Amino acid sequence: MQTPQTRQTEGNLMPNLYEADFYSWTQEQANLLRHHQWNQLDLPNLIEEIESLGRKERQELRNRLGILIGHLLKWEYQPKQRSRSWLATIRIQRREIIKLLSENPSLKPYLEEALQESYENGRDLASGETNLPLSTFPNQCLYLFEEILSDRFYPGPSTTDDLMD
Numbered sequence: 001m002q003t004p005q006t007r008q009t010e011g012n013l014m015p016n017l018y019e020a021d022f023y024s025w026t027q028e029q030a031n032l033l034r035h036h037q038w039n040q041l042d043l044p045n046l047i048e049e050i051e052s053l054g055r056k057e058r059q060e061l062r063n064r065l066g067i068l069i070g071h072l073l074k075w076e077y078q079p080k081q082r083s084r085s086w087l088a089t090i091r092i093q094r095r096e097i098i099k100l101l102s103e104n105p106s107l108k109p110y111l112e113e114a115l116q117e118s119y120e121n122g123r124d125l126a127s128g129e130t131n132l133p134l135s136t137f138p139n140q141c142l143y144l145f146e147e148i149l150s151d152r153f154y155p156g157p158s159t160t161d162d163l164m165d
Contacts, residue, residue, distance in 0.1 A: 018045045057104050061097065062118045068093035068148060069122025070129070073137055076156035078130050082163060094149055111145055 017025045025042070026049075032040045071089045075082060101107055107114075119141035127134045147153040154164075 018042060057100070057107060058110060058114065061100055061107055061110070062114050062121070064093050064097050064100065065114055065118035065148070066121030066125065068097065069119055069141065069143070070125030071122075072143065072148065072153075072155055073122060073126035074130055075154055077126065077132060077136060079157050079159075081130070082159065084163060087163060090154075091151070094151060098149060115141055115145055115148075 017028065025045070029042060029046055032038075068090060071086050071093070075086055075090065122141075123134065123137045126132070126137060143153075143155065
């Protein structure tokens with residue numbers, strides 16, 4: 001008998017499909033689910049992958065927040081270096097975070113924790129890209145989550161040129 005978990009056939013041990021060809025494994029699992037073949041599913045790996053999907057959504061939120069915060073810090077602490085590129089990154093990250101949260105509303109209780117975790121990365125990004133010492137930036141995030149996502153929030157001195165058009 002052959003099972004997805006071991007792929008054993010008549011004393012011949014074949015590599016586990018999950019380890020040998022992940023894409024093929026996903027297609028096989030989807031097909032088994034589609035046809036209600038519950039006893040054929042590779043449950044340990046299927047459970048692991050489903051849990052991993054949830055962790056990836058949290059990770060994506062943290063990554064996007066870190067990039068956004070880093071650019072907001074750059075915007076605030078280097079106003080003479082502001083560019084359309086920074087502005088585009090801020091706008092794109094805001095839109096993508098809003099979309100991620102609308103597609104995954106259960107991430108909302110995690111926002112404060114994600115904000116604090118992301119701030120460290122944003123601070124590192126801002127320091128690295130501006131060549132300002134890390135100590136230039138506050139140790140804790142001073143921006144409110146609502147501000148961070150607001151298309152009207154740009155910290156620091158107001159922009160007087162056509163950069164915002």
